[in-house]
Amino acid sequence: MIGITGATGHLGELTIQALLDGGTPAAEIVALVRNPEKAADLAAKGVQVRQANYNQPETLDSALQGIDKLLLISSNDVADRATPQRNVVEAAKRAGVKLLAYTSILRAGTAKMTMAEDHKATEEAIRASNIPFVFLRNGWYLENQNIAQTAQHGVLAGSAGKGKLSAASRADYAAAAAAVLTLPDQEGKIYELGGDQAFTLAELAAEVQAVSGNPVKFQNMPEAEYAGMLKGYGVPAPLADKLADAETRQSEGELYTDSGDLSKLIGRPTTPMKQWVKDTLQG
Template identity: 70%
Template structure:
C-alpha cells in the first residue's frame, strides 16, 4: 500500500495520476487528505481516501495504518512547516512504514535559503526516527510564476538578477515521486532534482513576450521592495518574505543544478521553459 499526503493538492494529485498511469492498482493507493469531500474524483477512480491532517496528530494513526510506503508532501505553511512534518514522521514511525519519501528542497542540507530551514530539520527528524527514506530535493517549479498575470501587467518582477534557475514542471516532480515509490532499491537515497535546462527571469520574460505577442519585461527589484510588492498583492508576510529571499539566493546560484537526477528518474527530458510558458498561457 502506498500513501500520498496532501493528495488533493497539485503535486499529490499529479503523483497519484502518475502512479495510476504507471500501472499501480487504484486499490493499492491511499489518498491522505484534510478534506475527504474534496477527493471525490480520486475515490471515483478506486483510490482509498482517508482523513489525515498534518495539524491534527490524532487523525494520522488511522490514516497511515497498513501503509508500506508513504509520500510526505511538504506543508505549504510558510510560517511553520516543521511542526506538521514532525507529526507525520512520528505517525509513520509508529505505523511501521517501510519507506518514507519526502519532498524536500535542492541541497537542503547546505542551502542558505530561508525556505530550506524546515526542510533540513525535517530530513534530520526522518533520519532520527530510523525510517528508511528517500529525499526528493525538488528545485523550483515552472508553475511558481504567474505568467497570465505577467502578460496583463507587462512584467515579471523579482530579485533574481541574472541568476539561472533549473525549474521543472509539477508533473515532472510527480513522475519522479511515482518512480521512487514503485521502483525497488530506493531506500536511503537522496535525489537533487531540477530541470535539464536553466534560464534567467529575463529569458522567461522574453519567452512570454514571444508566445503572447505582448511586451513583457523582467523588473529586477531590491529584496525588500519585492517582498513589499508581494504583500501588496495580498500574500501573507512570511510567504512574501520567503519568496523574495529565494530570489536573492537564486541570483547566487542556489536554485541551479547541473545534475540530471530528475530526467534520469522519469526516463525522459524534463519539461522545457518554453513548454511551461505555453501551458501556463493556455490556462
C-alpha cells in the same frame, strides 16, 4: 500499500495519476487528505481515501495503518512546516512504514534560503526516526511563475538578477515521486531535482513576450523592495519575505542544478520552459 499525503493538492493528485498510469492498482493507493469530501474523484477511481491532518496527530495513527511506502508532501504552511511534518514522521514510525519519501527542497542540507529551514529540520527528523527514506529535493516549480499576469501587465518583477533557475513542471516532480515509490532499492537515496534547461527571469520574460505578443520586461529589484511589492499585492508577509529571499539566493546559484536526477528518474527530458510558456498562454 502506498500512501500519499496532501492527496487533493496539485502535486498529490498528479502523483496518484502517475502511479495509476504506471500500473499501480488503485486499491493499493491510499489518498491521505484533510477533507475526504474533496477526494470524491479519487475515490471514484478506486483509490482508498483516509482522513489525515498534519496538525491533528490523533488522525494520523489510524490513517497510516498498513501503509508500506509513504510520500510526505511538504505542507504549504510557510510559517511552520517542521512541526506538523514531524507529527507525520512520528506517526509513520509508530505505524511501521517501511519507506518514507519526502518532498524537500534543492540542496536542503546546505541551502541558505530561509525557505529551506523547515525542510532541513524535517529531513533531520526523518533521519532520526530510522525509517528508510528517500529525499526528493525538488527545485522550483514552473507553475510558481504567474506568466498570464506577466503577459497582461508587461513586467516580471523579482530580485534574482542573472541567477539561473532550474525549474520543472509539477507533472515532472510528480512523475519522480511515483518513480521512487515503485522502483526497487530506493532506501537512502537523495535526489537533487530540477529542470534540464536552466534559465534566467529575463529569459522567461522574453519568452512570455514572444508567445503573447505583448511587450514584457524583467524588472530586477532589491530584495526588501520586492518583498514589499508582494505584500502590497496581498501576499502574506512571511511568504513574501521567503519568496524574496529565495530569489536573492537564486542570484547566488541556490536554485540551479545540473545533476540530471529528475530526467533520469522519470526516463524522459523535463518540460522545457519554452514549451510550458506556450502551453500555459495558448492552451
